[in-house]
Amino acid sequence: MVTKDYYSLNEVSEILGKSKETLRRWDRDGKFSAVREPISQYRIYKKEQVNSLLEQLSIDYEDTIDNSVTPIKEFKVLELFAGAGGLAVGLEKAGIKCVALNEIDKWACQTLRENRPHWNVLEGDIKSFNFSEYNNQVDIVTGGFPCQAFSYAGKKLGLQDARGTLFYEFARAVKEVNPLICIGENVKGLLSHEKGKTIEGMISILDEIGYNVVPVKVLKAINYKVPQKRERVILVGVRKDIDIKYEYPKPHNKIYNLIDALKKGELYNCNVPKSEGSKYPEHKKAVLDLIPQKGYWRNLPLDIQKEYMGKSFYLGGGKTGIARRIGWDEPSLTLTCSPAQKQTERCHPEETRPFTVREYARIQTFPDEWKFMGSVSQQYKQIGNAVPCNLGQEIGYSVIKFLNEYYLSLSKPK
Numbered sequence: 001m002v003t004k005d006y007y008s009l010n011e012v013s014e015i016l017g018k019s020k021e022t023l024r025r026w027d028r029d030g031k032f033s034a035v036r037e038p039i040s041q042y043r044i045y046k047k048e049q050v051n052s053l054l055e056q057l058s059i060d061y062e063d064t065i066d067n068s069v070t071p072i073k074e075f076k077v078l079e080l081f082a083g084a085g086g087l088a089v090g091l092e093k094a095g096i097k098c099v100a101l102n103e104i105d106k107w108a109c110q111t112l113r114e115n116r117p118h119w120n121v122l123e124g125d126i127k128s129f130n131f132s133e134y135n136n137q138v139d140i141v142t143g144g145f146p147c148q149a150f151s152y153a154g155k156k157l158g159l160q161d162a163r164g165t166l167f168y169e170f171a172r173a174v175k176e177v178n179p180l181i182c183i184g185e186n187v188k189g190l191l192s193h194e195k196g197k198t199i200e201g202m203i204s205i206l207d208e209i210g211y212n213v214v215p216v217k218v219l220k221a222i223n224y225k226v227p228q229k230r231e232r233v234i235l236v237g238v239r240k241d242i243d244i245k246y247e248y249p250k251p252h253n254k255i256y257n258l259i260d261a262l263k264k265g266e267l268y269n270c271n272v273p274k275s276e277g278s279k280y281p282e283h284k285k286a287v288l289d290l291i292p293q294k295g296y297w298r299n300l301p302l303d304i305q306k307e308y309m310g311k312s313f314y315l316g317g318g319k320t321g322i323a324r325r326i327g328w329d330e331p332s333l334t335l336t337c338s339p340a341q342k343q344t345e346r347c348h349p350e351e352t353r354p355f356t357v358r359e360y361a362r363i364q365t366f367p368d369e370w371k372f373m374g375s376v377s378q379q380y381k382q383i384g385n386a387v388p389c390n391l392g393q394e395i396g397y398s399v400i401k402f403l404n405e406y407y408l409s410l411s412k413p414k
């Protein structure tokens with residue numbers, strides 16, 4: 001048995017995006033069988049077998065899902081922590097009007113103003129704004145608040161206990177505005193943050209200010225027309241006086257790959273435009289030159305693996321995101337805020353370089369017309385921080401469906 005021909009359970013879990021428990025079950029059921037490493041008896045998988053399953057999973061399915069819906073009236077959103085507008089663009093594409101956007105970063109604000117001169121960009125720290133002028137004026141409040149720990153005084157977290165955190169500011173804005181529905185967006189890690197206490201606290205605060213939280217869900221961007229394996233937690237609060245069920249957008253069965261992002265096809269009607277981009281330092285480039293498409297650090301000769309990985313070489317886990325070259329026929333791994341960042345390399349499939357700014361923007365499904373302001377690193381940061389526009393659009397449809405039902409229910413005789 002030659003170890004380099006096999007993947008560990010951890011690696012397969014990361015590559016296929018399936019939990020280890022699912023893989024163990026598939027093995028027990030004979031659906032996807034592992035073999036046992038002779039000494040440790042751990043499950044391992046032949047690489048060829050994994051790659052062919054990966055291909056099968058991304059077969060060009062005919063998409064039978066359509067979440068699109070037309071708003072029956074003009075729906076309005078207040079978007080907090082707006083960044084460069086990934087979510088806002090998506091909501092706008094779905095047909096929702098952005099009445100105001102708050103953001104602290106001056107370059108992100110310039111991006112918003114440059115692309116949408118008519119948008120009301122409220123630049124500055126959210127703490128310095130009072131949103132009462134929007135009271136009962138908007139249907140939706142959204143916001144990707146950065147995740148922070150709370151200090152717990154009592155058993156159940158109340159709004160006042162969260163003071164000083166950005167979630168407090170989000171909740172305060174919701175309270176001031178009194179929208180029909182509010183949507184928080186965050187990284188998947190929010191669910192396990194402080195062993196689940198943080199998300200529990202957020203749910204109890206929304207409850208206190210008059211919102212029922214829909215069971216929290218992780219949405220996978222690849223299921224929403226985004227050629228990237230990004231995952232986001234969505235926290236939806238429905239005002240307690242409303243008796244309409246909110247439903248998450250249905251996942252599409254067509255998966256888009258890197259080729260769909262960068263070349264002319266279903267997602268874009270031309271190849272990706274040329275743009276600026278950062279470079280790898282020489283040493284990193286020499287290492288990444290040795291990696292084939294879809295390969296990562298394990299494809300390096302052992303001595304270079306050890307040197308490149310340093311201490312991480314001896315730690316557990318697949319770490320399939322390190323020294324990774326993305327293949328044309330797979331979705332990109334999650335983009336970060338800086339493309340040459342150590343240990344999260346996502347190299348171009350054919351050239352040994354990070355994705356350019358425009359390639360980054362396409363992998364996040366921004367339209368080519370959307371300009372980013374500031375230095376190249378500021379632009380990468382804005383793009384890496386964003387909710388992919390296509391995911392935002394599908395979330396937008398789900399909200400429109402909910403609001404349509406709500407307003408129709410008002411006109412029905414009781």
Ligand SMILES: C[S@@+](CC[C@H](N)C(=O)[O-])C[C@H]1O[C@@H](n2cnc3c(N)ncnc32)[C@H](O)[C@@H]1O
Binds near residue numbers: 103386
């Ligand atoms: C995850 S990003 C949001 C991305 C955005 N939803 C999008 O789709 O492009 C979080 C944003 O919150 C902003 N932010 C952080 N602290 C803030 C504060 N105190 N007031 C206002 N915005 C803040 C950051 O500058 C960052 O752009």
